[in-house]
Each structure stands twice: as structure tokens, then as C-alpha cells.
Amino acid sequence: MSFINLLWVxxxxxxxxxxxxGKVPPTLHTPxxxxxxxxSGITMLAxxxxxxxxxxxxPLLIIGSVSLGFALFNVVGGFFVTDRMLAMFSRKPSNKx
Amino acid sequence: MTLxxxxxxxxxxxxxxxxxxxxxxxxxxxxxRDANRLAxxxxxxxxVGLLSYYLGTSGIAIQxxxxxxxxxxxxxxxxxxxxxxxxxxSMPETVxxxxxxxxxxxxxxxxxxxxxxxxxxxxxxxxxISVSIFVGAITFTGSIVAMAKLQGxxxxxxWTQSKVRHFVNIVFAVASLIAFFDLINGNTSSIxxxxxxxxxxxxxxxxxxxxxxxxxxxxxxxxxxxIAAAAAGxxxxxxxxxxxxxMVGAAGLILTQVMCKGMNRSxxxxxxxGSLSAQSTASSGSGExxxxxxxxxxxxxxxxxxxxxxxxxxxxxxxVAQAQxxxxxxxxxxxxxGIEVVYAIHPVAGRMPGHMNVLLAEADVPYEQLKEMDVVxxxxxxxxxxxxxxxxxxxxxxxxxxxxxxxxxxxxxDVQEARTVFVIKRGMSAGYSGIKNDLFDLxxxxxxxxxxxxxxxxxxxxxxxxxxxxK
Numbered sequence: 001m002s003f004i005n006l007l008w009v010x011x012x013x014x015x016x017x018x019x020x021x022g023k024v025p026p027t028l029h030t031p032x033x034x035x036x037x038x039x040s041g042i043t044m045l046a047x048x049x050x051x052x053x054x055x056x057x058x059p060l061l062i063i064g065s066v067s068l069g070f071a072l073f074n075v076v077g078g079f080f081v082t083d084r085m086l087a088m089f090s091r092k093p094s095n096k097x
Numbered sequence: 098m099t100l101x102x103x104x105x106x107x108x109x110x111x112x113x114x115x116x117x118x119x120x121x122x123x124x125x126x127x128x129x130r131d132a133n134r135l136a137x138x139x140x141x142x143x144x145v146g147l148l149s150y151y152l153g154t155s156g157i158a159i160q161x162x163x164x165x166x167x168x169x170x171x172x173x174x175x176x177x178x179x180x181x182x183x184x185x186x187s188m189p190e191t192v193x194x195x196x197x198x199x200x201x202x203x204x205x206x207x208x209x210x211x212x213x214x215x216x217x218x219x220x221x222x223x224x225x226i227s228v229s230i231f232v233g234a235i236t237f238t239g240s241i242v243a244m245a246k247l248q249g250x251x252x253x254x255x256w257t258q259s260k261v262r263h264f265v266n267i268v269f270a271v272a273s274l275i276a277f278f279d280l281i282n283g284n285t286s287s288i289x290x291x292x293x294x295x296x297x298x299x300x301x302x303x304x305x306x307x308x309x310x311x312x313x314x315x316x317x318x319x320x321x322x323x324i325a326a327a328a329a330g331x332x333x334x335x336x337x338x339x340x341x342x343x344m345v346g347a348a349g350l351i352l353t354q355v356m357c358k359g360m361n362r363s364x365x366x367x368x369x370x371g372s373l374s375a376q377s378t379a380s381s382g383s384g385e386x387x388x389x390x391x392x393x394x395x396x397x398x399x400x401x402x403x404x405x406x407x408x409x410x411x412x413x414x415x416x417v418a419q420a421q422x423x424x425x426x427x428x429x430x431x432x433x434x435g436i437e438v439v440y441a442i443h444p445v446a447g448r449m450p451g452h453m454n455v456l457l458a459e460a461d462v463p464y465e466q467l468k469e470m471d472v473v474x475x476x477x478x479x480x481x482x483x484x485x486x487x488x489x490x491x492x493x494x495x496x497x498x499x500x501x502x503x504x505x506x507x508x509x510x511d512v513q514e515a516r517t518v519f520v521i522k523r524g525m526s527a528g529y530s531g532i533k534n535d536l537f538d539l540x541x542x543x544x545x546x547x548x549x550x551x552x553x554x555x556x557x558x559x560x561x562x563x564x565x566x567x568k
Contacts (some may be wrong), residue, residue: 003221006339013340016117017347024124024355029450033316035133036348040199040322042341045147046206046329051161052151053215060213061164066166067205068532074199077176079137080211084128088458
């Protein structure tokens with residue numbers, strides 16, 4: 001991919017992000033923040049690339065591995081915690097008397 | 098295109114689509130939970146796509162697999178454990194911590210690639226590495242400071258409220274700019290300078306911000322971590338990373354804006370204004386209370402028993418006292434006695450927008466009883482009793498009446514319109530804003546002093562004695 005093409009990707013991705021969230025009820029601010037936060041852990045792909053391309057360079061392998069750990073901590077924790085919050089909302093209808 | 102490239106392209110395309118649908122779905126109550134799972138699925142899909150590409154082309158060395166597995170297991174395990182164990186009341190600092198780690202990850206990748214180049218280094222490569230380090234470091238230290246402040250490990254140091262902080266931060270910003278250009282010019286040793294000064298900048302910018310504004314800051318830092326991810330995407334030449342990072346960055350910015358609006362604060366004043374209390378002590382805020390009525394739990398119970406309609410205003414104090422379950426016990430009793438109970442939720446009740454809804458949902462409060470501010474405000478004149486539990490600034494009439502008040506213009510709950518208001522509070526200390534609450538001085542307001550949980554427990558006892566809730 002040429003740099004120019006990647007810039008286009010950046011621009012269109014940003015526009016998409018701006019459009020995706022229009023009206024958010026305050027109820028969902030916290031879960032949405034935490035969900036979006038989990039997605040930002042997508043840097044795990046960069047960490048993986050680092051490790052795969054390290055070609056036996058031990059320091060790079062270690063840096064990549066630590067980076068992968070941090071990213072997955074963000075991703076796994078983020079999605080779980082969001083699910084925990086949202087589970088509380090969906091439980092409601094059954095509690096009606 | 099070769100076959101592995103096509104496979105990865107298709108998977109990436111699908112992952113982006115699902116991620117976008119996930120973010121969209123997360124902004125609606127009905128679809129939110131499924132949307133979160135969809136996004137999680139999309140993320141794992143993207144990993145499969147990447148690994149399959151490398152397996153199909155260069156292959157993945159055993160050594161790489163080992164480090165991948167070590168990193169994944171440790172990271173996921175800690176993440177999952179923390180997510181399961183952390184109490185709902187500490188949600189804001191948990192999000193901050195996760196966010197910081199995302200930033201750290203981008204920072205490390207960029208650092209690794211900068212020291213051990215995996216592709217021929219070009220100007221573009223240098224720029225994206227620098228951006229990734231800069232944003233990643235700010236995200237990391239900023240988030241950690243935000244977490245520490247929310248946990249109460251860090252307080253706001255005095256000097257950060259003076260003008261000195263602007264000077265200090267400008268020095269950090271200029272220094273990182275110098276390091277940035279030095280790095281692009283090929284002087285790799287300045288990378289450490291960049292890491293250090295951008296880390297310091299993250300601390301310097303976050304430290305002066307007051308507790309009430311922290312959610313906005315976390316949301317903004319969340320947006321930064323998206324930008325850091327997009328920058329890392331340029332470093333390793335991955336479109337998927339750029340798209341996902343850009344989406345989170347932009348969506349985070351919108352969310353930050355929405356939150357600011359709910360709190361009647363502009364982003365600029367949050368970031369550069371320092372904490373609200375520092376400004377207000379100089380102005381009208383600090384005054385003496387002249388007409389405080391304090392009453393016992395027993396009187397409160399008697400009034401509640403005679404009421405037809407009760408509105409509960411929960412706030413931060415309720416969350417701190419972890420009293421949401423006890424509160425639910427009280428309201429259950431009242432409901433059994435035929436009293437109408439509604440919860441008035443201010444947009445920023447709790448410690449983060451939406452946080453109070455989560456806490457009350459955890460205590461099994463039916464969703465229909467949670468009323469948002471605009472819906473519930475016209476109901477106050479027809480209400481017999483309002484119970485204010487650990488909320489302060491969001492029920493301050495100054496926001497409506499006193500144009501000199503720093504709170505002026507903030508949307509508030511009009512609790513003073515109700516016949517009787519009980520404020521359950523530990524003492525006379527001021528709220529986040531540090532501003533005197535005129536509500537406490539009103540003749541129809543009575544203060545019940547004590548820890549929210551203890552008062553509510555006593556209230557249950559008193560109600561029991563009165564025979565409320567026993568058919």
C-alpha cells in the first residue's frame with residue numbers, strides 16, 4: 001500500500017467514526033467508552049506483526065510480546081467489562097412484576 | 098494478488114464491517130450487548146486474518162509462536178481476571194487503566210520498530226513512529242494519572258492550579274516537538290527524549306484536572322489511544338489498524354463532545370481550566386449556611402410513609418457508600434405500600450455518564466423507574482418527598498437562579514419544587530465543584546447526616562417498625 005492510499009484509509013475511517021455515533025443516550029456513555037476502548041487494543045495486530053517479522057531478534061521478540069500482552073489486556077478486559085455492564089441492562093425485563 | 102493476500106483482504110474487509118456495526122450498535126440500548134460481542138468477534142477475526150496471511154507467505158517461526166503465546170496468555174488472563182473482579186463502582190478507573198495499556202502497546206511497537214527496523218526506514222516510517230510514540234506515551238501516562246486520581250492515590254497538587262502549569266506543559270510540548278524533528282532527521286538517539294517528554298506531557302496535562310471532569314478526560318484519552326493505534330498502523334503498514342484506530346479516535350471525540358455537553362463544560366475549559374473548585378473559591382461560591390434543618394431518620398421514615406410519590410436522586414455518594422442494594426430494599430418497601438417511586442438520573446450522576454444506571458441496574462432496579470432529567474423535572478411539583486442520596490451539585494438551584502455562580506447554566510434537577518426534600522449526606526462538605534448548595538438552606542429541605550448505607554439501613558428498620566411494606 002502506498003502512503004497516499006493509507007492516508008485515504010485514515011481519512012475515510014475517521015469520517016466513518018464521526019458518523020457512527022450520532023445520538024447516544026447517557027445510559028450508554030460508559031459502556032460505549034469501554035467498548036470503543038477495547039477496540040483501540042487493535043494494536044495487538046501491530047505487536048503480532050512485530051513478533052512475526054523479528055526473525056530471531058530476541059529484544060524485538062520480547063518488546064513485541066510485552067506489547068501484545070498490554071494490547072490483549074486492553075482488548076480482553078475491555079470487552080469483558082463492557083459485557084458485564086451491558087448484562088445488567090438486559091436483565092431488566094425479567095425483573096418486572 | 099496472491100491467495101494469502103486475498104484471504105487476508107476478505108477477512109479484513111469483514112472485520113472492518115463488523116467493527117463498524119459493533120460501534121454503531123453500542124450506541125443503542127437494545128443492541129448494545131450483541132454489538133459488543135460482534136466487535137469482540139471482529140477483533141479475533143482480524144487476528145486470524147493476520148496470522149493466516151503470514152502462515153501462507155513467510156511462515157511463522159517456532160520462536161515467534163512461543164513469544165506470541167506467552168504475551169497473549171499473560172495479557173488476556175490479567176485482563177479477564179480484572180474485568181471479572183473489579184467492582185462496578187470502580188468502573189471509571191478500570192476503563193482508564195485498560196486505555197493506558199492500549200497506549201503503552203502502541204508505544205512499545207513503535208519503539209521496537211524504531212530500534213530494530215523491520216522494513217527499510219523511510220521518512221514516512223520515521224514520522225509514523227514518532228507520532229505513535231508521542232500519542233502512545235501521552236495516552237499511557239495520562240490514563241495512569243487519571244486512574245490514580247480516581248482511585249484517590251493522587252490528589253491535585255497545589256502548583257498545578259496556578260499558571261505555572263501552562264508554562265511547564267508548553268516546555269514539555271516544545272521539547273517533544275524538538276525531539277520529534279530530530280528523530281525524523283535521522284538522529285535515533287532522540288527517541289528516548291521523545292518518550293520521556295511526551296510521558297511528562299501526559300502527566301502534566303492530566304494532573305491539574307479535577308475529579309468531576311475526569312470522565313471527559315478518560316473519553317478523550319480513549320480517542321487518543323485510537324489515534325495511537327492508527328499511527329501504529331502506519332508503522333507496520335496495516336490498513337485494518339488504521340481504519341479501526343481512526344474509527345475509535347473519531348468516535349471517541351464525538352463521545353467526548355456529547356459528555357461535555359451533558360456537564361455544561363466546554364472541552365477547552367476541561368483541559369485548560371484546571372479544577373472547578375479552584376476557580377470558584379474566589380467567586381461567589383463560598384458562603385455560610387444560615388438555615389440548616391437537620392432531622393432524624395425516624396422523622397424521615399414518617400414523612401415517607403405518608404407520601405404518595407417519592408423521587409430518589411442518587412449521586413456519587415451513593416456509589417461510594419456502595420448503598421445501591423440497600424436503597425433498593427427501601428424502595429421495595431415503599432412500593433409495597435403503594436407509594437410511587439421513581440429514580441431521577443442526572444446525565445452525569447455517579448462518577449461517569451451512565452455509571453449510575455449501571456449501578457442501579459446491578460441492584461435490580463427496574464429500568465422503567467429510571468427517569469432522565471428532562472422527563473422527571475416537570476414531575477417535582479407533584480412530588481411529596483425527594484430523597485437526595487449523595488448528590489450535590491446536580492441539585493443546586495444556583496445553577497438556575499444565580500448568574501454569578503460557576504455552576505450557572507448547568508442543567509440541574511429541580512428538587513426544590515417538591516414538598517419535602519431530604520438530603521442524606523455525611524456532613525456539610527461541598528460537592529465536586531466546591532460550591533455552597535443553596536438547596537440545603539431552603540425551608541423545605543431537611544438534612545439527614547450520616548453514611549448513606551447506614552442511614553438507609555436505619556430507614557429500613559424504622560419503616561419496618563411503622564409496618565410499611567408488610568402486607
